[in-house]
Amino acid sequence: MKATDKEQIIRGFMLACTKKTEGECFERMLFGANKVYGPIVIRIRKGDLLFLNNLDTNILFGVFKAVSIGKLDIEPDAWKGKFPYQVKVELLGERMPLKDARKILKKHKIKRNTPISGQTLIDLLNDFVSKPNLLNMRACKIVESIKTKIKERIHEVDIEKEIPIIEPTTFWDFPRQSYGLTPKGNNKYPGVTPALIIFNMVWRYTEPGDTVVDPMCGSGTTIDVCEEEQRECIGLDISPPKTRSDMIQSDARHIPLQSSSADMIFIDSPYGDNIKYNEHPGCVGKMSSETEKFYDELEKAMTEAHRILREGKVLGWLIGNQWVKHKFTPVGLKIYERLCKYFEPVDIICVARRGQTSHTGSWLNRARKFNFFLRGFKYLLIMRKPSKTKPSVRKSRKVNWSHYRRG
Numbered sequence: 001m002k003a004t005d006k007e008q009i010i011r012g013f014m015l016a017c018t019k020k021t022e023g024e025c026f027e028r029m030l031f032g033a034n035k036v037y038g039p040i041v042i043r044i045r046k047g048d049l050l051f052l053n054n055l056d057t058n059i060l061f062g063v064f065k066a067v068s069i070g071k072l073d074i075e076p077d078a079w080k081g082k083f084p085y086q087v088k089v090e091l092l093g094e095r096m097p098l099k100d101a102r103k104i105l106k107k108h109k110i111k112r113n114t115p116i117s118g119q120t121l122i123d124l125l126n127d128f129v130s131k132p133n134l135l136n137m138r139a140c141k142i143v144e145s146i147k148t149k150i151k152e153r154i155h156e157v158d159i160e161k162e163i164p165i166i167e168p169t170t171f172w173d174f175p176r177q178s179y180g181l182t183p184k185g186n187n188k189y190p191g192v193t194p195a196l197i198i199f200n201m202v203w204r205y206t207e208p209g210d211t212v213v214d215p216m217c218g219s220g221t222t223i224d225v226c227e228e229e230q231r232e233c234i235g236l237d238i239s240p241p242k243t244r245s246d247m248i249q250s251d252a253r254h255i256p257l258q259s260s261s262a263d264m265i266f267i268d269s270p271y272g273d274n275i276k277y278n279e280h281p282g283c284v285g286k287m288s289s290e291t292e293k294f295y296d297e298l299e300k301a302m303t304e305a306h307r308i309l310r311e312g313k314v315l316g317w318l319i320g321n322q323w324v325k326h327k328f329t330p331v332g333l334k335i336y337e338r339l340c341k342y343f344e345p346v347d348i349i350c351v352a353r354r355g356q357t358s359h360t361g362s363w364l365n366r367a368r369k370f371n372f373f374l375r376g377f378k379y380l381l382i383m384r385k386p387s388k389t390k391p392s393v394r395k396s397r398k399v400n401w402s403h404y405r406r407g
């Protein structure tokens with residue numbers, strides 16, 4: 001048998017419902033989730049096993065099989081549109097409810113963003129078939145045959161242990177450059193972007209199928225994240241790596257794309273001339289961020305980004321400040337100022353800088369001794385192209401501040 005003829009590895013996923021939504025799950029044989037769990041649902045394939053946890057009644061329902069892939073809006077009117085990430089399901093034999101869902105999930109260390117595979121999946125299935133009776137005979141038989149299939153490939157893994165979820169605060173700290181089972185970009189590329197920054201931008205500001213553009217795509221991290229998260233991506237760079245045939249050579253100051261064609265733009269631009277990216281004369285990374293010329297050239301990239309972005313859509317610009325030869329340059333603030341000419345601010349994220357070559361013991365000591373700071377963070381400037389039709393005038397509203405009691 002060829003590797004490609006092999007049956008796919010069976011994985012399991014935990015979905016949730018409440019007293020209010022359970023009925024519709026079973027009437028439609030459709031499980032749904034909101035955007036927070038979108039990254040999990042889109043990873044569900046036909047044939048994966050599904051379980052439904054009623055958060056109110058603490059009952060775990062099994063065992064279901066996905067009969068569609070997980071995707072957006074299979075039935076847009078289900079749950080009045082509140083749970084648009086959906087998957088069609090089929091019951092394997094009889095429906096088997098288990099009490100004490102929370103206890104079971106804790107025992108197997110299962111969370112909603114942890115796909116269930118291998119031995120854990122077998123152990124969970126065992127909980128369902130541990131008490132065969134006349135009412136669940138058919139289901140028990142099916143589950144036993146599925147367990148045999150899982151055992152045949154128990155050591156093979158084709159999905160990450162934990163699927164990332166959206167960051168809730170304005171401070172992001174990612175210990176690794178990549179995530180998932182495949183590399184995102186090239187972690188040896190100078191100034192490569194941590195992939196989870198792009199993952200977060202993509203999940204907050206786009207839907208599957210939307211078009212994301214990265215005009216300074218470097219080693220292609222944005223392209224790889226978009227492929228995994230099911231977005232279309234157009235990656236461009238002044239000097240694309242030879243290994244990336246999926247990237248277009250172009251200058252961010254003249255983007256060869258139509259106006260209003262992008263649903264989101266991500267840019268991790270040079271922060272000055274601190275890194276040598278390539279030999280191309282048009283590389284902005286050859287200019288010092290201590291000169292106004294650097295900002296003038298990046299402003300041209302901003303106007304192009306503004307042109308190709310659809311109204312009301314978002315641009316994420318990653319940028320750090322500079323401290324070189326006793327001189328501090330607030331590059332991030334200067335870029336922010338220029339961006340504000342064209343875009344309105346949505347928010348600013350502080351991203352921890354990890355793996356800096358300057359963070360060696362001797363530099364850390366020098367920073368203390370000679371009273372300067374090593375760079376510890378970058379800004380992710382999240383900006384929106386204003387909408388002409390829907391001006392963003394906020395209605396005045398009453399704010400009820402909550403005060404924490406002092407300890």
Ligand SMILES: C[S@@+](CC[C@H](N)C(=O)[O-])C[C@H]1O[C@@H](n2cnc3c(N)ncnc32)[C@H](O)[C@@H]1O
Nearest residue numbers: 191192193216217218219221238251252283284
């Ligand atoms: C910080 S790197 C981007 C890293 C990328 N996000 C990644 O993860 O690999 C900045 C990139 O800007 C590109 N660049 C510099 N000037 C440019 C220009 N005028 N037009 C397009 N790209 C440019 C460089 O070639 C470099 O790849």
